[in-house]
Amino acid sequence: MQKLLKSFVVTVLASSLATTAAFAHAFLDHATPAVGATVSGSPSELVLSFTQGVVTAFSSVSVSGDGGSVPASKPVNDPSNQQIIHVRLGHALKPGSYTVTWHVLSVDTHRTEGSYRFTVS
Amino acid sequence: MSHKTSLACAGAFAAAAILAGISPASAHTIIGNRVFPATLTIDDPGVDDELTVPAFAYSFGSANNYTFPPVPASQSYEFNFFYGKRITSDLELSIDSTFLHQVNPRANGWEGIETEVKDQVMVSAEHEFVVSLGVSQAWGGTGNPNAGAPQYTTITPKIFLGKGFGDAPWDWLRPVAVTGEIDYDVPTVPNIVTGVDSFNNPIISQTPTTVDFGFTIQYSLLYMNGYVQQVPEFLRNLVPTFEAVFTSPVSNIGPSGINSVPGTHETTGVFGPGLYYIAHDYELGIYGAFPINQASGKHPGVYAIVDFFLDDLFPNTLGKPIFGPQESTAFDPWHAFKQ
Secondary structure, eight states, rough: HHHHHHHHHHHHHHHHHHOOOOSOOOOEEEEETTTTOOEEEOOSSSHHHHHHHHGGGEEEEEEEEEEEOOOBBOOOOEEHHHHHEEEBBBBOSSEEEEEEEEEEEESSSSSEEEEEEEEEE | OOOOHHHOOOOOOHHHHHHHHOOOOOOOEEETEEEHHHHSSSOOOOOEEEEEEEEEEEEEEOTTTSSOOOOOEEEEEEEEEEEEEESSEEEEEEEEEEEEEEEEETTEEEEEEEEEEEEEEETTTTEEEEEEEEEEEOTSSSSOGTTOOOOOOOOEEEEEEEEOOOOOSSTTTTTTTEEEEEEEEEEESSSSEEEEEEEEEEEEEOOOEEEEEEEEEOOOOOHHHTTOOOOOGGGTEEEEEEEEEEEEEEEEEOOTTTTTOTSSSOOEEEEEEEEOOOOESEEEEEEEEEEEGGGOOSEEEEEEEEEEEEHHHHEEETTOOOOOSSSSSOHHHHHHHOO
């Protein structure tokens, strides 16, 4: 039994180090600029990577800062990975704090949404 | 069963009784942006399509040195198997059973079948809030009496609550969530025969009505990564927790005596830290259980879980409600107050 327990603990640790999660619900896994990050200089686009494939036709991403809404393109899937979407910004971002708000539909039709902030220094 | 054997078994099953109150059967729930993992001490607050194979619990009971001969400390290993199925987006039926392997005294067998109906009565996706009501029935006579399975039925009304703090104005608080559960266990018979004394007279024991209550405090790195601050990849799927669960006898307790079964006259419980890893379509978890008193156990125990998310594995068949839409249609108090 102790062997069983040890092997379970090892499995937990090994999984946490080796596996990337992907739910049926599309949750944000990582982004560029990163969630909560401070970047030097304006990014030209946002890249959002989700835990599951996203249907861009029924998804949206908006950006707003102190000066109001920032013009941005409609999201498009990365040609090599349906879990990644790209959003081009309409103009360079001035230094300040920005909020990215996303609404996505996963390929198995679950809707999720969320927002995060990043800062341009 | 002789009196001595009866006492020995009763003492040894005390730790198992605590676990029976805990019921490691569980399921994960997604409310808005919040994933409430399947926790090991209490059930999660919502409904889902879920298969647990198994939840594992190891506990070390107390010795009872007031009896003659003294009852040695028991060690028990429990394997709980659980299947939950959504009938509608807010209503779930589930069935579970637990296999016990115990040392001191040795016992092996199934502890009986339990079924439950659970309904989400309040859901706010925006505020990551859910309240559910449930009723479970532990069916008497469906398990092995040598493994402590009762030969009588117990009916348990339950209330569940979950709240994520993703709507909080402070970033440090947003990954936090709390869940809670309160059960009221009502045995359907007031007394049972637990053995015979040396004069061959039956020994009658009362079956107390108990309240089980527990809570979890969760700090979701999964949530933090997606909504607050990106974290290193190997931490992204972890949800550390602090959990506690207690059982208190409230009525039909019977007279207290030196031969009383530990836990039948006092509150028992465990507390401790947990850690859950939530992957694509499964979850792994481990929990360290520290007993609050001697009646709750002599040494820390360990619980673990392997849980498969059927709604993710089979989203178009086993993993969706039989009737109605996928999304909850339960009452949203925030939405109602706004109107």
